[in-house]
Amino acid sequence: MNAVLEVSGLTKQYDGVRAVDSLTFSLAEHTATALIGPNGSGKTTTLSMLAGLLRQSSGTIRFSGAGKDPRSAIGFLPQYPNFFPWMTAIEYMELAAGLTGIGGRDVRTACEKTLGFVGLGDAGKKRIGGFSGGMKQRLGLAQAIIHRPALLLLDEPVSALDPAGRREVMEMLKEIGETSTILYSTHILNDAEEMTDQLLFLRSGKLIEQGPLRQVREKYGGSGFRVSFSDREAAEQFAGAAPWTARVDGPAVMISGDAVSMEALLRFASEHPAGITGIGRASVRLEDIFMKVVGKP
Structure with missing residues (x-):
């Protein structure tokens, strides 16, 4: 181009x-x-x-x-x-x-x-x-x-x-x-x-x-997943039981940490399936990337 x-x-x-x-x-x-x-x-x-x-x-x-x-x-x-x-x-x-x-x-x-x-x-x-x-x-x-x-x-x-x-x-x-x-x-x-x-x-x-936005996201996004639920109560119960860093975001839970993998998350979800409607990789927000970039020494 x-x-x-x-x-x-x-x-x-x-x-x-x-x-x-x-x-x-x-x-x-x-x-x-x-x-x-x-x-x-x-x-x-x-x-x-x-x-x-x-x-x-x-x-x-x-x-x-x-x-x-x-x-x-x-x-x-x-x-x-x-x-x-x-x-x-x-x-x-x-x-x-x-x-x-x-x-x-x-x-x-x-x-x-x-x-x-x-x-x-x-x-x-x-x-x-x-x-x-x-x-x-x-x-x-x-x-x-x-x-x-x-x-x-x-x-x-x-x-x-x-x-x-x-x-x-x-x-x-x-x-x-x-x-x-x-x-x-x-x-x-x-x-x-x-x-x-x-x-x-x-x-x-x-x-x-x-x-490019995609490249910057990959560089600063780290590892993370999003687990969606039918309601917030189910999300909170899942987050409370999760062995990783878990943040409730409406009817969803954001899972982060270097130790988490999709395989491990799917295994845990199969043991705690209540209310789960979907699991996928989380897309990091540009606002979070901005704070990481401008905060670099």
């Missing part, structure tokens, strides 16, 4: 302090990559350098999706987008379209279509000053995709949305990902689990872990 973006040794230094320290990674065409890390880890600084809004101190950024100026093929949504409150949404979109080189008689149609795609089809003639935070977030996404960029950079794209809005935007991003490569930062780890081909973990400006 072709690489749309290749980053090598990317560094940003302020007064002797490295906000971003020697990042090296690549983004394959039509993939989604989640940039994850605690506050102050360098996510926004990294995205700003990739978008051409901030000059790096050292390192190289190679983009294969455009000609002399790769910014023409990049869409960028900052975490806190700024707008002109006196403008209507359609006026703002026409401004954004012009800045990306879109012109001609079809500009208005393209802007209206993009507003409709992000759920603002009925708000085109309304002034942005009266928009809610969620509407502004959608408008920010619209301006980032008006020119159908090859690379879409998103800084916390769903942070201002309610759960229903987050779901809608994540579905939009999946559709956009069919024609664009996406790199997005997020602190909502459930979203990263839902839409990512690659994970990049930052801590103190350094890339401390990276790889």
